[in-house]
Amino acid sequence: xxxxxxxxxxxxxxxxxxxxxxxxxxxxxxxxxxxxxxxxxxxxxxxxxxxxxxxxxxxxxxxxxxxxxxxxxxxxxxxxxxxxxxxxxxxxxxxxxxxxxxxxxxxxxxxxxxxxxxxxxxxxxxxxxxxxxxxxxxxxxxxxxxxxxxxxxxxxxxxxxxxxxxxxxxxxxxxxxxxxxxxxxxxxxxxxxxxxxxxxxxxxxxxxxxxxxxxxxxxxxxxxxxxxxxxxxxxxxxxxxxxxxxxxxxxxxxxxxxxxxxxxxxxxxxxxxxxxxxxxxxxxxxxxxxxxxxxxxxx
Amino acid sequence: xxxxxxxxxxxxxxxxxxxxxxxxxxxxxxxxxxxxxxxxxxxxxxxxxxxxxxxxxxxxxxxxxxxxxxxxxxxxxxxxxxxxxxxxxxxxxxxxxxxxxxxxxxxxxxxxxxxxxxxxxxxxxxxxxxxxxxxxxxxxxxxxxxxxxxxxxxxxxxxxxxxxxxxxxxxxxxxxxxxxxxxxxxxxxxxxxxxxxxxxxxxxxxxxxxxxxxxxxxxxxxxxxxxxxxxxxxxxxxxxxxxxxxxxxxxxxxxxxxxxxxxxxxxxxxxxxxxxxxxxxxxxxxxxxxxxxx
Numbered sequence: 001x002x003x004x005x006x007x008x009x010x011x012x013x014x015x016x017x018x019x020x021x022x023x024x025x026x027x028x029x030x031x032x033x034x035x036x037x038x039x040x041x042x043x044x045x046x047x048x049x050x051x052x053x054x055x056x057x058x059x060x061x062x063x064x065x066x067x068x069x070x071x072x073x074x075x076x077x078x079x080x081x082x083x084x085x086x087x088x089x090x091x092x093x094x095x096x097x098x099x100x101x102x103x104x105x106x107x108x109x110x111x112x113x114x115x116x117x118x119x120x121x122x123x124x125x126x127x128x129x130x131x132x133x134x135x136x137x138x139x140x141x142x143x144x145x146x147x148x149x150x151x152x153x154x155x156x157x158x159x160x161x162x163x164x165x166x167x168x169x170x171x172x173x174x175x176x177x178x179x180x181x182x183x184x185x186x187x188x189x190x191x192x193x194x195x196x197x198x199x200x201x202x203x204x205x206x207x208x209x210x211x212x213x214x215x216x217x218x219x220x221x222x223x224x225x226x227x228x229x230x231x232x233x234x235x236x237x238x239x240x241x242x243x244x245x246x247x248x249x250x251x252x253x254x255x256x257x258x259x260x261x262x263x264x265x266x267x268x269x270x271x272x273x274x275x276x277x278x279x280x281x282x283x284x285x286x287x288x289x290x291x292x293x294x295x296x297x298x299x
Numbered sequence: 300x301x302x303x304x305x306x307x308x309x310x311x312x313x314x315x316x317x318x319x320x321x322x323x324x325x326x327x328x329x330x331x332x333x334x335x336x337x338x339x340x341x342x343x344x345x346x347x348x349x350x351x352x353x354x355x356x357x358x359x360x361x362x363x364x365x366x367x368x369x370x371x372x373x374x375x376x377x378x379x380x381x382x383x384x385x386x387x388x389x390x391x392x393x394x395x396x397x398x399x400x401x402x403x404x405x406x407x408x409x410x411x412x413x414x415x416x417x418x419x420x421x422x423x424x425x426x427x428x429x430x431x432x433x434x435x436x437x438x439x440x441x442x443x444x445x446x447x448x449x450x451x452x453x454x455x456x457x458x459x460x461x462x463x464x465x466x467x468x469x470x471x472x473x474x475x476x477x478x479x480x481x482x483x484x485x486x487x488x489x490x491x492x493x494x495x496x497x498x499x500x501x502x503x504x505x506x507x508x509x510x511x512x513x514x515x516x517x518x519x520x521x522x523x524x525x526x527x528x529x530x531x532x533x534x535x536x537x538x539x540x541x542x543x544x545x546x547x548x549x550x551x552x553x554x555x556x557x558x559x560x561x562x563x564x565x566x567x568x569x570x571x572x573x574x575x576x577x578x579x580x581x582x583x584x585x586x587x588x589x590x591x592x593x
Contacts, residue, residue, distance in 0.1 A: 011487070019398035020402070022392075022394035022395040023395040023398040023412050025395065027415055030418070032434055033429075033430050037429065091332050092328075094324060094325040094327070094329070097325050098328065098329050099329070101325075102322050111329055111333070114333055115333070117336060117577065118336055120508075120512070120573065120577050121339070122515025122516070122544055122569065122573070124544045124551070124566075125339075125515075125569070125570070127551060128343075128559075129339050131551060132342060132346060132563070133338065133342045167332070191315060191317075191318045192322070193314070193318035193321045193322070197321075218421075221424070221425065223423065224518055224548060228552070248518070255428075255432070255521055255522050255524070256521060270429065270433075273429045280422065281422070288417065
């Protein structure tokens with residue numbers, strides 16, 4: 001009676017097929033994203049030359065005289081994301097080293113979930129925090145001339161938002177470094193500081209760099225906090241205390257208004273979205289490469 | 300001692316002093332991060348606490364009469380969204396995870412699907428909003444409905460659900476599968492009766508965390524045109540809707556101070572929904588790790 005019946009065989013095959021279909025939904029999603037962005041972007045680029053789009057220094061697609069140079073948006077995006085790294089790298093890396101090298105397990109098991117709460121808070125809450133706390137209580141007392149909406153407050157809250165990404169991933173990378181390396185260094189009478197910074201950190205470098213790049217990509221794609229905190233003034237500046245606009249907040253601004261389907265304003269969403277997609281994809285791929293290529297493999 | 304021997308001096312006191320400074324700095328970074336969380340919550344309570352009442356939960360938002368404004372429509376919209384998103388993303392996501400971990404051979408297709416999922420997880424949420432706008436609103440003509448929002452959010456969290464599902468399956472030891480196969484069970488029987496029960500707590504943790512991410516998302520919903528001031532509760536999946544994060548965004552964007560306080564109160568309600576979910580997820584994980592049979 002060990003024969004598998006025909007019914008059972010068919011059932012197994014149907015289940016196999018259904019499961020494969022579900023796995024292919026993710027491929028369809030990617031295809032959908034690329035297809036949608038490409039089709040509408042092509043329509044946009046039939047009216048605006050890609051050179052003007054990529055190299056133009058003035059972004060004014062909604063007001064006459066119109067101009068479609070995306071550099072101000074890209075500049076605003078990198079200003080906020082770069083500022084976020086200035087906040088998040090020291091705090092995230094310091095926390096990661098503390099959790100893996102200094103904290104006793106009991107403390108670690110309490111602190112890590114608390115840090116992860118920071119990652120679970122919705123981004124619109126960080127926007128609110130920037131408006132009611134960071135700008136009036138921190139930025140404006142320090143720099144009285146700062147605008148109500150400014151890149152610095154957006155950078156600070158986005159930085160806070162990506163702390164857990166850096167802390168958690170770098171903690172994982174540090175803990176993956178084998179104990180024997182640390183013990184060898186201690187046997188040579190290195191102090192804990194020397195073990196952490198000259199043995200563990202270099203050994204875990206690929207994981208740390210990948211964590212920072214992933215966090216950077218997240219900061220670039222961050223939308224609601226930036227829309228609320230940084231304002232809606234596209235300009236080519238590196239001054240963090242004035243109102244700017246990022247790629248994401250431009251997309252939100254257009255979709256909040258009543259932009260008819262098929263107009264060039266509507267198509268700008270897709271052109272800017274395409275650029276955003278390509279930039280974040282590039283950083284994500286680099287992070288994966290760094291993680292796999294340069295990983296120090298022990299045993 | 301000759302000067303050339305200087306580099307061999309242990310200089311222990313100095314090195315230990317640097318070590319202490321470094322450890323204090325690192326600990327200070329942790330304290331700083333936790334303090335930011337504390338300040339955030341404190342400023343929320345300070346701004347929003349006095350608006351929290353039963354009326355706030357049971358009234359509709361109002362531009363003209365902010366004193367009587369509430370989050371009823373947003374709260375119901377969010378509950379609808381979460382129910383539909385769960386109904387779509389959990390079966391598809393877990394099925395995909397089961398396929399990839401239990402069924403797929405190492406082939407080009409499998410590698411491609413896996414790479415694809417890893418990259419999808421890094422796509423900004425607003426890009427999913429653009430996809431939802433073009434596919435669910437324009438192509439399928441679903442309108443600005445709850446179902447369009449839920450489908451968009453489902454696509455957004457699908458990679459997270461799949462990755463969490465795979466991790467839970469990978470934690471189940473192979474010996475359990477081999478035991479089932481040795482007794483003549485088919486692959487599906489093995490998965491359904493032996494692997495899934497063992498992987499379930501891990502899957503639940505991942506799914507709850509993914510859903511709590513979906514609850515807080517505003518950008519994709521704004522893209523598909525979720526309305527902001529509506530004074531009714533959705534009746535079915537085809538109704539227009541608003542959601543908590545959108546209502547909060549809208550209040551934040553009003554210049555009057557009173558709206559910012561309302562936003563604070565709305566955030567307390569939203570976090571009151573989210574933080575217990577996260578706590579349950581973390582609790583399941585801790586409980587599962589303690590009672591694990593292998």
